[in-house]
Amino acid sequence: MVTASSPDPRRWWALAALVASMLTLGFDMTILNVALPTMARDLGASTGEQQWMADAYVVVFAALMLPAGLLGDRFGRRRMLIAGLGVFLAGSLAGALADGVTAVIAARAVMGVGAALVTPLALSVLPSLFAPDERTKAVGIVSAGSTLGLPLGPIIGGWLLDHYWWGSVFLVNLPMAAVGIAACVFLLPETRDPASPKVDATSTALTAAGLGALIYAIIEAPTRGWTDPLVLALLGAAAVLIAALVLRERRTARPMLDMTLLAQRGFLFNALAATLVMFVLSGLMFLLPPYLQAVLGHDALGTGVRLLPLMGGLTVAARAAQPVVARFGSRAVVSAGLVVLAFAALLGSRTTVDSGYGFTALWLTIAGAGFGLSIVPAMSGALGTLPTDRAGSGSGLLMTLRQVGGAIGIALLGSLLASAYRDRLDVTGLPSGAADTAGESVVAAHVVADRAGAVDLVASANSAYVHGMGVAMLVCGVAALVAALLAAAFLPGGLRGGRPPAPDPAAPDPAAPDLAAPAADARQ
Incomplete structure (x- = not known):
């Protein structure tokens, strides 16, 4: 040792x-x-x-x-x-x-x-x-x-x-x-x-099954409908499984997920803010690549380069967040970061087929700044409320909630996009098989249009995709704004004129947001 x-x-x-x-x-x-x-x-x-x-x-x-x-x-x-x-x-x-x-x-x-x-x-x-x-x-x-x-x-x-x-x-x-x-x-x-x-196999199984049922229901809902028996059954099963997990963990002497931490206001609302940020970030990373490739017509490398404003804004704001927290307090900075994120999402929802990349780069940069300003003090604030003997379990719960937020962001925002895209797409004159294929994604619509020589389908697919992206971005903006109001109302004021509480050194660095949400890899 x-x-x-x-x-x-x-x-x-x-x-x-x-x-x-x-x-x-x-x-x-x-x-x-x-x-x-x-x-x-x-x-x-x-x-x-x-x-x-x-x-x-x-x-x-x-x-x-x-x-x-x-x-x-x-x-x-x-x-x-x-x-x-x-x-x-x-x-x-x-x-x-x-x-x-x-x-x-x-x-x-x-x-x-x-x-x-x-x-x-x-x-x-x-x-x-x-x-x-x-x-x-x-x-x-x-x-x-x-x-x-x-x-x-x-x-x-x-x-x-x-x-x-x-x-x-x-x-x-x-x-x-x-x-x-x-x-x-x-x-x-x-x-x-x-x-x-010890590893609790039952709690692990409940977590995986509950999350899996919830995500499957959200992904299937646009195709089957929210009132479909399978979707309703999956949502019900997810609720039962997650409730069983909470009850089991509350009764366990040494739980893997320490739910009692959520009774602490500082931990709860900072964790919710961090989870919401991952919800938006993961969903956004799902929406952007098809827009940049299929709608704007960039190749794969060009698409990767054009995602850099988001990463740049996030990285710069994340590094600048702690000094700002020291001056104004964590509650003010988390709330402001979420407001910036809401503004960027609402601005992004105004994107049209003819907007071009310059407009996209603008709101992407602003969104990155909002992510960085909100995620760092939210993570630090949540970890800073934990006593030393619960730092490990608290950081584990926080990271798990962030991953769940990312997974739901991919599923829910992707499903909103898919539903809005399918409703707006004009497939008049196409055979039923080709129409169904075109409705699966904007990329599929471009493939069908190339094979059928249907120029109008390309324009309709691009317009439908941008409309769907706008709907999803609008939801992101509203969610971020609600989170900002909750943060302003319920977060502890934090430290002003000094350093915020230092997180456990073995806990994940809040300035290194994980996209596994993976963001993590979440793209359409």
Whole structure:
């Protein structure tokens, strides 16, 4: 065991192993942004199937992140970290070799298992490697590894799609994961915490089943209708399963999900703000690539480059947020960030087919600033309310809620888009089969139009997609505005003229927002 008095001389090399692991996941969080329109064309994937390609990863990630962390505590963090990277590598290989939508969805679920193992463990080993005076710097370096992958993913993914087939965006993960495994094997010492709670298989199953039923219902609703018996049954099942999870966790002496933390006003409303931000961010990342590729006509690489204003605004605002919080207080900054986000979403809802990229770049930059200003103080505020002995369970619950917000954002906003698009699309004169195909997505409509020589269909599909995107953006704007009002009314004032409460050094860095929401990979 490493102590402050006898630091491990290999600790900085071990940190490099963790950076390699997080860079692999950070890269994958956004590399698929630009791939799903191409995959939709080549695989014939409908909007619902594209949503599942994104959400299979996020739902599994959210359901398994807490038990994965506990497995590492009990059986060895280094061992589980290596296992997680191995599972992620296997899922990536399966995705690259997949020949159909179902195979891609299964591969994404496997990758979610790997990511769930890697994410909590990469940070939980830091206290055993670094003394408190070095730990904050170490957390920042590891988090930077994840953050660095965010802007690089769309650009490299776009370049790969312009030169190779869509499976190359999975294949690129293989050498990165292999480097991470080798670095962990040779550089990372083994650590354990035998006193950690046992993995509760029942709670894990309830989490996965409840989330899966909820997401499936939301994705199927635009096609079947919200009053369809299957949709209603799934929503009812989701409510029962999640209620059973809450009751079980409340009665457990050492729960995986410490629900009692939600009774603390500061934790609850900061967590809700962070979850809402991930809801909007993940949904937005789902809407944009088809608009940039199909409607505006950019290639995959051009699409990746044109997502940079969002990443740039987010990164700059995230780094600037803490000094602003020190001056004005966390409640003011979280509320202001959500108002900025609401303004950007409402501005984005005014996009038309003829708006052009300049207008899009404007509201994307503003949206990124809103994300960064709100997510950092919300995360810090939530973690800062936790006593030391509950920092681990609290950060785990917070990260799980964020993943759930991202999954629901993909499902709900994607479903709103699909419904509005299908209602507005004009398929007059097309055979029924071609009309059904065109209604699946804007990419499919372009393929049908090319084959049938239907120029009017392209214009109608573009207009319908932009209309659907506007509806989804309007919902984002209203949700962000409501969240801003709740934050202003109920969040504690926070510190003014000083530093906000410091989160647990082993907790995730709030300045490194994860898109697994994945944002995480959520695109149409």
